[in-house]
Amino acid sequence: xxxxxxxxxxxxxxxxxxxxxxxxxxxxxxxxxxxxxxxxxxxxxxxxxxxxxxxxxxxxxxxxxxxxxxxxxxxxxxxxxxxxxxxxxxxxxxxxxxxxxxxxxxxxxxxxxx
Amino acid sequence: xxxxxxxxxxxxxxxxxxxxxxxxxxxxxxxxxxxxxxxxxxxxxxxxxxxxxxxxxxxxxxxxxxxxxxxxxxxxxxxxxxxxxxxxxxxxxxxxxxxxxxxxxxxxxxxxxxx
Numbered sequence: 001x002x003x004x005x006x007x008x009x010x011x012x013x014x015x016x017x018x019x020x021x022x023x024x025x026x027x028x029x030x031x032x033x034x035x036x037x038x039x040x041x042x043x044x045x046x047x048x049x050x051x052x053x054x055x056x057x058x059x060x061x062x063x064x065x066x067x068x069x070x071x072x073x074x075x076x077x078x079x080x081x082x083x084x085x086x087x088x089x090x091x092x093x094x095x096x097x098x099x100x101x102x103x104x105x106x107x108x109x110x111x112x113x114x
Numbered sequence: 115x116x117x118x119x120x121x122x123x124x125x126x127x128x129x130x131x132x133x134x135x136x137x138x139x140x141x142x143x144x145x146x147x148x149x150x151x152x153x154x155x156x157x158x159x160x161x162x163x164x165x166x167x168x169x170x171x172x173x174x175x176x177x178x179x180x181x182x183x184x185x186x187x188x189x190x191x192x193x194x195x196x197x198x199x200x201x202x203x204x205x206x207x208x209x210x211x212x213x214x215x216x217x218x219x220x221x222x223x224x225x226x227x228x229x
Contacts, residue, residue: 036220043118043204043220051216090157100147100208100218101170104157 002027002093006105013081014113021076021108023065023091033074034092034102035065044090050074061085086112116141118207118221126227132193135224139186139207145169146188147218148180151202160203163188192226200228 003026013019025031032051036044048059055067065076074091088109092102119138127133139146147170148160159172163182180190186207192199202225206218 032216041222043222044206045220046217049217092157100145100162100164100206101159101172102147102149102157102218103159104149106156 002031002095002103004091004093004103004105006089006091006108008108009106010109010111012111012113015083016080018079019077019081019085019110021089021091021110023074023076023105025072025074025091025093027072027093027095029095032094032096033065033067034094035059035063035074035076036090036092036104037061038088038090038107040087047076047089081110081112083112083114085110118205118219120203120205120221120224122224123222124225124227126229127195128229129195129197131195132191133195133226134189134191135203135205135226137188137190137205137207137221139188139205140219143207143209143219144186145208146182146186147206147208148188148190149204149206150174151204151223152200157204160190195228197228199226201226 005024007022034049035047048057050057050067058064063078088107090107091105121136145164147162151157162170166182177193182188202223204223205221208218
């Protein structure tokens with residue numbers, strides 16, 4: 001069984017400052033990792049995914065994440081945040097490619113301070 | 115291309131009643147998954163349907179059921195509603211098959227309130 005830990009439930013950041021949202025996972029098999037964003041009253045939107053290959057993954061809206069197998073982490077970063085990045089961010093894991101069952105972390109609420 | 119649509123968007127029901135939620139996947143997608151989102155438990159996988167068959171199931175009681183039609187549209191049903199069933203129910207669709215382009219696309223959700 002897999003599990004995902006998002007250590008920070010809330011992260012306040014000043015506008016134009018960098019941000020890192022942390023995600024650690026636990027799995028006994030190969031993993032496929034995802035970051036989703038949820039804006040108020042909306043569903044989830046995929047930011048980026050790691051399936052294989054390069055451990056540095058670039059996604060939409062200027063976000064990137066690095067897969068670190070030894071530390072079982074998949075932290076999300078953005079060098080300069082905007083007010084529009086205010087949302088909840090979820091890290092998720094799947095144990096095989098094509099497994100539709102995603103295991104989600106508890107989410108991190110990112111608040112951008114003007 | 116139209117996204118995943120869910121109806122209704124909001125629903126208020128009374129304890130003991132039953133409810134049916136509907137999900138229309140993106141055209142061409144054959145896999146439909148359902149998730150429950152609550153403040154206390156977060157996002158939890160309910161079940162997944164592929165080609166009208168339940169292929170995967172989460173850890174929910176039998177009061178939660180679903181089905182998929184030949185056009186890939188899916189419905190989920192909750193019988194004998196409890197207060198704890200109040201949640202945002204999200205549907206997601208994908209092409210399935212495990213390719214490098216794999217991605218689940220989520221709908222806006224149905225907000226169910228049980229009183």
